[in-house]
Amino acid sequence: MPLVPPPPPRAARPSTDAPADVPPARVLSANQPEWSVGELATALKRTLEDAFGHVRLRGEISGYRGPHGSGHAYFSLKDGQARIDAVVWKGVFGRLRQRPQEGLEVVATGRITTYPGKSSYQIVIESLEPAGLGAWMALLEERKRALAAEGLFAPEHKQPIPFLPRVVGVVTSPTGAVIRDILHRLEDRFPRPVLVWPVRVQGEGAAEEIAAAIRGFNALEPGGPIPRPDVLIVARGGGSIEDLWAFNEECVVRAAFESRIPLISAVGHETDTTLIDYASDRRAPTPTGAAEMAVPVHADLAGQVHDLGGRGAGAILRRLDRDRADLRAAARAIPSADAFLAAKRQRLDLAEARLAPALAAGARGHRQRLQGLLDRLVRRSPDVALANARARLARIDHRPGTALRNDMLRKTETLAQLGRRLVVAREATLERARTLEARRADRLAATLARLAQAGARAVERRRDRLEALGSLLGSLSYKAVLERGYALVRDEAGAPLRSAAAAAAAPGLTLQFADGTVRARPDEAPEPPRRAPRKAPRKEPQQTSLFEA
Incomplete structure (x- = not known):
């Protein structure tokens, strides 16, 4: 709202008998009203208070040193761009639920006014409440203590993660990069069927959808038309504490605690911690780490099985040798x-x-x-x-x-x-x-047989890659440019020339076209490349008309 000053309390009348040689600027100055400092300060204060009134202001407390002897508190609110003075009167200071603290980010509600004694504007605070990370962390700690007192985070309620699940259930957003990372990691380690329950992972209603997804997976009957997962992964990418707050809601924590299916939480990055991490059976630092916890490595498992098979075969052979030796000893002990x-x-x-x-x-x-x-x-x-x-x-x-x-x-x-x-x-x-x-x-x-098949597949992959590189080489070759009608200019030594000055200084030139090479001199026009004469089209014998006599 623009500042419109009220009409001046008194105005000087313009002089009608000003001399003719008075400059126009002096005449204009004589026509402007005259303000006193107090009148201008009062007008500015009234205009500012009428324009803004009560506001909610968010900023960081700076310069707070405690209430003065009068009981009033003075400090400043600032952000990365500006700074405003703030005052809390003695009667309001005793009723504040959140006392001012140096460096605390708060949301202040009050009136915008001016202080004529310093020619500055300020906010008279009527209520103060925390904002930003400090408030979120305080609420998070309070909820964590309440849920821990109920035993939701007790280690004895943790379930073991199955070694090789038949079906993996994932609760995450279907459009983010998290589900792609999980699917790629499962495909690399040990491909397993994956059931995805799409949910919103932040915003209004996200917590209810996540809790409903966990309970929905647990409601599936074993052997039903939809396979019941053997392990669940609740995943989301990194973000601020406000973005990850859905995973701190009580309904989500209780759903994770009540899950009969082993649950792995993979919310945020490695440094992010939410309450679902404490209620889940296993916490993964990243969604990719959750996929690694869910399934083993197929190659390692195959090697372990092969090793155990070899050890079993060796044990059987050793048992046969012992039995054979025992039989021989028994045969020797039996009398004839x-x-x-x-x-x-x-x-x-x-x-x-x-x-x-x-x-x-x-x-x-x-x-x-x-x-x-x-x-x-x-x-x-x-x-x-x-x-x-x-x-x-x-x-x-x-x-x-x-x-x-x-x-x-x-x-x-x-x-x-x-x-x-x-x-x-x-x-x-x-x-x-x-x-x-x-x-x-x-x-x-x-x-x-498997070794032969693996060798054949490796040769086929390398053949395909070689063909792709050959195609790329052909597309990047300068000969493809020559096919479009360009020419490559070289000197007598065969080095390419990149400027007209270099071509003029060369004693002889060689022009390479797509279909051949010609020699030329800088002061002579290059001869067109010789092409093989075209063969005259063969004339087909004309068929005589059947109506000619």
Whole structure:
């Protein structure tokens, strides 16, 4: 609003009888109103207060030394471009929620006025509140203490990150460079399916969208039409604390704490810290670092698997060698058939040696009993008694030989069973060795095939790159310029000439065109390049008209 001074309280009348020789400037000065200093200061103060009134002013406190003895406080508010004096009256100073501090960035509300005693303008502050990083950090620390007291940041609630997730869920903006960095890093390390939940990462409603995305991923059922991620990445690029404030909201922190899916936070750069970093299961310094935490390196994993496979094969071979040595030792410890049957044979010989006397003794005893029976039968019925005795003797006559044969058969069967067990154990050991050799041969063949394919792909990539470089070389060659109708001027030594003075000083010139080279002198017009004469077009034999006679 322009400063329009009020009409002067008094004005001097222009003199009508001014001399004719008075300059026009003096006449004009005589026509201007005269102000006193106080009147001008009052007019400026009224105009300034009417034009601005109450304002909200943001700046940094400078020159504050505490309230004066009168209770009033004086200091300045400044930014990178200007500076304004400020005053807080004694009655207002006691009601301020935020006391002034040197270097504190604040938002002051008050009236713009002037101080005639110093011919300066100032703001009379009525309320003062913090602004900028100091206020944000104070609010952040207060919220951090409240959430930590509830146990949301406790280490015992952290979940381990899966070693190799089947599906990776990402909560971030779909248009930023963060999602591209994560996808590229996952593709380089270990390609995995990625589900992206697009959200706003700053501004109004960003915190609610981030919390809804985390809860939405957790609401997916395992085995459903949409695969449920095994790990979540909440990511955003760097920025100021105001830009990252959505990740400090309580709803986002609680959603991260309640997530049953392991969560990695990658918000801002390495020096940026938000409250979701404390509630998440793992914090990554950058979005690229989060992708590195989510999946292992495929080449390292393949090398580790190959190493473990080699160690397993070596362990199997060592176990087979030990089993083979143990089998040989057991085979040496098992006695031979002759040694095993020697004691049996000895017992059999002893039994056979005792059998003849025993049979003789038994026969004598039976004979004596028979004799006694015969004697009795003679006294009673000799023929019947004799027949019964002969029959009983015939029944027991074959028993010793049968018992001996059965004992020999049992011992022979036991030896046969031991032999068959040894043969079966040997065949099983040989079969395991053949199976292991076959597996190693198949694995070697597969490795050679992959090596051949990798070599073919490497040769193909280098061939494509060579062709691309050849095409680029052709497009950058000066011969392509000659094709458009230009000529390259060289001297007799073949060096190119870049100025008319150099061409005039050269004793002889060579002009190179796209289709040939001609020689010329600076004072002579160059002869046109000779071209091969064009062949006359062959005339086709004319067909005579069918209507000509």
